[in-house]
Amino acid sequence: MSSLPDGTNGPHAFVTNLEQPELSDEDQHHLQRVLRLRPSDPLTISDGAHRWRPAIFGDTIEVTGEIVTVPPPKVAITIGFVVPKGDRPSWIVQKLTELGVDEIHLLSSQRSVVKWDPPKADQQRERLIRIAREAAMQSRQVRLPKIKPISGIKEATLEPGVSLAHRSGERISLKQPSIYIGPEGGWEPTELVDLPTVSLGPSV
Known part of the structure; x- marks a missing residue:
């Protein structure tokens, strides 16, 4: 089975095309100014679609090895969470990305504290997409999680196979x-009706 980049070939970045790779201006600046990469230093690049290859850093990226394809997981994992206040959504998305979650769903519920209007919701989602990309680079992922726009729990649970986290669940x-x-206050009883629940542990 093909393996993920392990860091021995330097830092990791995302490009659109592995055949003719080009770094974004932001990534070029980060690698050069923050990580202090010099011309001819090694790095790995990925297209975010389960593929990566070794390369050399510079004003242009020079590939140095074949494309490696990493098989997708047998089971795709989706985690949804009711958006909490403060900067905690950023931390949650960062950690879920580092763990390799496939999809992240942003949710609102009857007990939601955070209330985003549509422009704010779009702005926050774009910010979380950037955070996920940075976390995927840091953890050398070869795929980027899909972050769905925020939706109410009633609409979101129309997705097939959804279970709600609850301490009395399976x-x-x-x-x-x-x-x-x-949310921190838990689900409303009406939100649990006719939906399967799973337990993350007796103390959660």
Whole structure:
């Protein structure tokens, strides 16, 4: 089985085309000014579609090895969460990306504290997409998680295979690959009706 980049070939970045790779201005600046890469230093590049290859840094990126294809996981994992206040959504998206989650769903519920109007929701989602990309570079992922726009829990649970996290639910397993996590105050009883629940542990 083909493996992920392990860091021995330097830092990791995303490009659109692995055949003719070009770094974004932001990534070029980060690698050169923050990570202090010099011309001819090694790095790995990925197209975010389960593929990567070794390369050499410079004003133009020179590829030095073949494209490696990493098979996708047998079970795609989706995590949804009711958006909390403050900067915690950024931290959650960062950690879920580092863990290799495939999809991240932003949710609102009856007990939501955060209320985003449509322009604010779009702005915040774009920011979280950037955070996920940075986290994927840092953790050398070869795919980028899909971050869905915020939606109400009633609409979101129309997705097939969704389970809600609840301490009285069944033991978590890969039989429930799509899990939604509620707000600090918990789900409203009406939100739990007719939906499967899974437990993340007795103290969660």
